[in-house]
Amino acid sequence: MITLSNIKKTYNKGEVTALKDISFSVGKGELFGLIGPDGAGKTSLFRILTTLLLPDAGDATVNNFDIRKDYRQIRSSVGYMPGRFSLYQDLTVEENLNFFATVFGTTIKENYDLIKDIYQQIEPFKDRRAGKLSGGMKQKLALSCALIHKPSVLFLDEPTTGVDVVSRKEFWTMLKKLKQEGITILVSTPYMDEANLCDRIALIQKGEILSIDKPDGIIRSFPTDLYAVRGTNTHKLLQNIRNYKDTTTCFAFGDSLHVTLSSDPQTLLTYLHDKGHTDAVIEKTQPTIEDCFIQLLKN
Amino acid sequence: MSSTTAPPVIVTDKLTKRFGQFVACNELTFQVSKGEIFGFLGANGAGKTTAMRMLCGLLKPSSGKAAIAGFDVYTQTEKIKRSIGYMSQKFSLYDDLTVSENIRFYAGIYGMSIPQIKSKTAQLLQELELEKEAKTLVSDLPLGWKQKLSFSVSIVHEPDIVFLDEPTGGVDPVTRRQFWDLIYHAADRGVTIFVTTHYMDEAEYCNRVSIMVDGVIAALDSPTNLKQQFGLDNMEDVFYQLARNAKRKAD
Numbered sequence: 001m002i003t004l005s006n007i008k009k010t011y012n013k014g015e016v017t018a019l020k021d022i023s024f025s026v027g028k029g030e031l032f033g034l035i036g037p038d039g040a041g042k043t044s045l046f047r048i049l050t051t052l053l054l055p056d057a058g059d060a061t062v063n064n065f066d067i068r069k070d071y072r073q074i075r076s077s078v079g080y081m082p083g084r085f086s087l088y089q090d091l092t093v094e095e096n097l098n099f100f101a102t103v104f105g106t107t108i109k110e111n112y113d114l115i116k117d118i119y120q121q122i123e124p125f126k127d128r129r130a131g132k133l134s135g136g137m138k139q140k141l142a143l144s145c146a147l148i149h150k151p152s153v154l155f156l157d158e159p160t161t162g163v164d165v166v167s168r169k170e171f172w173t174m175l176k177k178l179k180q181e182g183i184t185i186l187v188s189t190p191y192m193d194e195a196n197l198c199d200r201i202a203l204i205q206k207g208e209i210l211s212i213d214k215p216d217g218i219i220r221s222f223p224t225d226l227y228a229v230r231g232t233n234t235h236k237l238l239q240n241i242r243n244y245k246d247t248t249t250c251f252a253f254g255d256s257l258h259v260t261l262s263s264d265p266q267t268l269l270t271y272l273h274d275k276g277h278t279d280a281v282i283e284k285t286q287p288t289i290e291d292c293f294i295q296l297l298k299n
Numbered sequence: 300m301s302s303t304t305a306p307p308v309i310v311t312d313k314l315t316k317r318f319g320q321f322v323a324c325n326e327l328t329f330q331v332s333k334g335e336i337f338g339f340l341g342a343n344g345a346g347k348t349t350a351m352r353m354l355c356g357l358l359k360p361s362s363g364k365a366a367i368a369g370f371d372v373y374t375q376t377e378k379i380k381r382s383i384g385y386m387s388q389k390f391s392l393y394d395d396l397t398v399s400e401n402i403r404f405y406a407g408i409y410g411m412s413i414p415q416i417k418s419k420t421a422q423l424l425q426e427l428e429l430e431k432e433a434k435t436l437v438s439d440l441p442l443g444w445k446q447k448l449s450f451s452v453s454i455v456h457e458p459d460i461v462f463l464d465e466p467t468g469g470v471d472p473v474t475r476r477q478f479w480d481l482i483y484h485a486a487d488r489g490v491t492i493f494v495t496t497h498y499m500d501e502a503e504y505c506n507r508v509s510i511m512v513d514g515v516i517a518a519l520d521s522p523t524n525l526k527q528q529f530g531l532d533n534m535e536d537v538f539y540q541l542a543r544n545a546k547r548k549a550d
Binding site for chain 1: 342343344441465468469470471472473474476479483487497498499500504522526534535538539542543545
């Protein structure tokens, strides 16, 4: 449904490289995640695929339509939720939805089934101006507007940034439902834990894809054993482990420290006991996507 | 630093803010100790921002008491503002000033003398490894560097407390952890850290965490104790359990 081959994009007459040489494809009905921090090139990629920006080089298609020649067909068959809230702040919830339906030559009624689950949650506020909505509600309205013309491909640029855990969970539940309707979804996020909810993901940093696979495939390719270390004084523990001669990497991960070593963990434990961490515990642990991302950044 | 023995620098007692009929913060009672890293969590619309504004002396409470660094939130707001630092993702540095100009600007605002500003600037540039970038416009810095600089500038006047409002949004996982190194470093020097975040792994890095739901503090304890109390493995699940039935998530 989406193909990119050797897409390049620079800004400021070539001074700033946004996308280096991006190639991948997304299959029909796939929920595909672009995972990476600000400045990785995620938004440039979305703008190219939605025909709002031309690449410097490379080809891309959406629904078999070419992003350069067939931009009209692409625009009418995709839904796009940009990272910045871009609905009309001084129109009400219902007016916004009506506006987008009309622009795409349809009505709220015609496609109500598709947005029902999402829109019903904000329908009690349908007379409220969009600018007065909370973050979670804006997100639901923006998604409703992106869906109202029943697109075959949905582009979601950081839909969950800045919203709380509860709204994030609800949002991903909605995406799963849309996927079941057969809609192809390309979604970007800076939250690494959301990667596991995608069928496939691309880890992206500074305009380059670091890795592209199913989430468990990326986790399986973690190159070494990973250990979780716990103790009472986490900050002191972190400093001591970083200064240990056989430590390759050591990063805080929630309530433990994730460590890779060039020697056996038993020796590290002895060292930590000597440093006064008498309650320190080391156990082998499964890497997360975030561990993999950090590992790939190091290379 | 241990949270139980150090003296409290934030003390609130039934701190309440009403907007007409709407009770944004309802009888918040808690203490934060010197050098503690205190995570202030809550769902969107739970009342966090209102509470922070009261604690910073920017918004007058409707009722209840609060003292920040020993100063009263009703009558001594100017003294409070001198004793605290504040950093948010939205407002921080001036893009069209250079790195050292930004430091000079903030230090000047807080009334530091020229020699003090000079030595402080040199010290900060060295700590942040930004010596070569001293004359770079802030707009040309990567986001992660901006955040680190922004944090350092927010504590340039060596305040008792620094309020961090979602400081780490948008950066890569390594930069996010480097930022927390700075936080730990400041806390070790005795600066009290009051931080909000949507990253639940960062909640685990705090000494204690409070979770606000619908205007009240629904839970307050160390991450370990909270997980134990709710019988859950991680802070994300604890948060979810408490916040999912919030009535106010729609604002």
